Amino acid sequence: MSASPPDRVRVLEALRDVQDPELHKSIVDLDMVKEVQIRDGTVQVEALLTIGACPLRDSIVASIEERLRSLPGVREVRVSLGVMTPDQRQALITKLRGGEVSAQRRSSFLTAESATRVIVVASGKGGVGKSTVTVNLAAALRREGRRVGIMDADVYGFSIPRMMGLSGQPTLIDQMIIPLEQDGIRVMSIGFLLPDEGEAVVWRGPMLHKTLTTFIGEVHWGDDLEYLLIDLPPGTGDVSITLAQTLPQSHMVIVTTPQVAAVKVAQRAAKMAEKVNMEVIGIVENMSGFRPAPGADPVYIFGRGGGLRLAELLGVPLLGEIPLDPAIREGSDAGVPIVASAPDTPAGRAFRQVAERLAERVPVPTR
Ligand SMILES: Nc1ncnc2c1ncn2[C@@H]1O[C@H](COP(=O)(O)OP(=O)(O)OP(=O)(O)O)[C@@H](O)[C@H]1O
Ligand SMILES: [Mg+2]
Known part of the structure; x- marks a missing residue:
């Protein structure tokens, strides 16, 4: 029957x-x-x-x-x-949105009360690998089963879409923006709203502020999102001020190179964090030793000890040292973070260790 x-x-x-x-x-x-x-x-x-x-x-x-x-x-x-x-x-x-606040004011998707842990990736100067660290940490947290988003706060110099292998436009449902997704990582960047990657954003400060508040308030990140990583532009305080005002629960990770002479420059990021009342939770030293061949002794092209020195100065942990490795750059250029393509290489492991320590410092509630 x-x-x-x-x-x-x-x-x-x-x-x-x-x-x-x-x-x-x-x-x-x-x-x-x-x-x-x-x-x-x-x-x-x-x-x-x-x-x-x-x-x-x-x-x-x-x-x-x-x-x-x-x-x-x-x-x-x-x-x-x-x-x-x-x-x-x-x-x-x-x-x-969790209900209307009033007829005029819609409630934001992401607020100071959200359970989402916000991690801002900053540096004292440009080109030290903030965006690379951001996408790889996102991939590493995702690998551990976390629900992760990346917000590209580098409006003028965005690079997250390429590094995540994402292009195209987000779906709009009335004023609600749906982030693009790659391997389960939700991503929003100004790059998705421009006609092509080569387009320049030429705006004054208020537009920058508006873009960031739109990314926070009008993007449907999902109330289940556990970590939102925010990739900062190099050296501007504007963005941190907006973020600190809108998401005061944000934590900052500072990326620096191993050069001891660069420590002073990296300290600027810490000063910025202090001014906007954001807690620095750790340092990532990027572009550390380069191994010309597997098993060979590392060559310290950009010097040694900068990350540790900065960590000591600020009294925060050094979360890890990421080797200088052409495969990291190739992964970024190809749109596949090395943590996703080669998680068990020394570089992949180094990023995963940083993510692990980060998650220990800023844990999400156990499910
Ligand atoms: N550990 C590494 N090994 C090899 N190449 C790296 C490493 N980290 C970053 N890179 C490369 O260095 C360049 C700069 O990195 P990235 O764009 O992540 O820096 P950034 O700090 O975000 O720069 P900006 O300040 O311009 O936003 C990129 O080409 C990236 O692929
Ligand atoms: Mg960048």
Whole structure:
């Protein structure tokens, strides 16, 4: 005897397991399931998309079909798609934002109260590897199963899209921006909003401030996000001020080269943190020893000891030393962080160790 078909309650319960791939929430909780009809063994579902041009519509349909087919007594699943009305969409956005603050002021996605741990990656000068460290730490935390985002705060000199191998435009649902995703890492950069990578951003300060507050308040990072890494531009205080005001729970990691003479310059980042009241949680020394061949003695092209000296001066831990390794640059250029492509090389391991120490210093609540 074949199993009897499931009832509506059972179907909805099963659909609870289906997530909207961009919003990372159950389609039932998002009120995306409009109709369920069960006749004999045939289950018919009408799902509502947020926008008609939803790029992931096929994947939503496939997930619904797969989930319902696994129910006993189901012989056929038919899925039809509709589109939310503007009112339904507004209701969904309000729900995702955790409720309306007032008619004029929408609540931000990321606030001082959010449980997301915010880590700002800074340096005293440019080109020391902030962006490289940011993407590799993100990849390392992700590898440990953490839910991670990267916010590219280097509006004028953005490099995160290329390093993460991401291009294209984010989906907009009314005023809500959906971050792009790579290997489960949610990413937002001004680069996604410009016509091409070679485009220059020529703005005055207020626009910079507006961009960052938009990235914080209007991007749907998801309330399940555990770590948000923020890649800072070199040497400007503006961005840190905006971040410290908007996300006062931010912690700072300072990247420096091993050159002892560069310590003074790196200290500027610490001064900046102090002025905006941000806690420095550790130092990453980047471009440390270079090994000309596996097993060969390292050559200290940029000197030695800078990271440790800075850590001692500031009274914070040295989170790790990242070797100088052409494979790191190649990974960044190719859009695949070395932690993702070669996690067990010395460079991959060095980044993972930094991520581990970082997570110890700024733990997320155990689930
Ligand atoms: N450990 C390393 N070994 C080899 N190359 C590296 C290493 N770290 C960074 N690089 C390379 O050095 C260059 C500068 O790195 P990156 O862009 O990450 O620095 P940055 O501090 O973010 O620079 P900016 O201040 O311009 O934003 C890049 O080409 C990157 O691939
Ligand atoms: Mg950079």
